[in-house]
Amino acid sequence: MKIVKIEGKKRSGLGKKITRQLRSEGQVPAVMYGGKETIHFHAPLMSFRGLVYTPEFQLAEISIDGNTHKCIMKDIQFDVVTDGLNHIDFLELVDDKMVIATLPIKFVGQPQGVKDGGKLELKMKSLQIRTLPKYLKEAIEVNIDNLQLHGNVRVEDVVVENIEILNSPRIPIASVVTTRALRQAETDAAPAKAAPTKAAAPAAAKPAAKK
Secondary structure, three states: OOEEEEEEEEOOOOOHHHHHHHHHOOEEEEEEEOOOOOEEEEEEOHHHHHHHOOOOOOEEEEEEOOEEEEEEEEEEEEOOOOOOEEEEEEEEOOOOOOEEEEEEEEEEOOOHHHHOOOEEEEOOOEEEEEEOHHHOOOOEEEEOOOOOOOOEEEHHHOOEOOEEEOOOOOOEEEEEEOOHHHHHHHHHHOOOOOOOOOOOOOOOOOOOOOO
């Protein structure tokens, strides 16, 4: 798994004034919790770019005052006007403590339904999971080879050893739907229905012979 290394410094104080000053100097305020203590620190904006601006799941190795902490990113705050990075929350990983994280989904295979003319629709990009730190991985692989036309892969279909998936079980992750071209082809291939024939009118009865 990829690890982003960050050199941070403990914050000398808290409050809006100090926070504004740090940002003006190109520093990003951050907090790390979940370990023995909560640590407020800051680091240069550039050191966070490889962690924040990517869809990949990565670990952060944060060094502060000679101590190294392995963490995952839990929350990011951006400026509503400038969209600049304002603050980051980190969760420190502890070997025997369960952690909740969001892992991206990696779809593997070519659905049978697509080979039959359907279109693959991806409903989810990530899954929320709970596990021990040693079982964290870059992505959750979902094999879609056997996904048929009009079929779905749901959360309940994904089973990963040592990882509990927290999303609602019935939510679809991926589907194969019918395309307009396939619907037209099915319509053209259907046998034309014969027009119903009119029943012949009954012959008029002959008048009875006079005696």
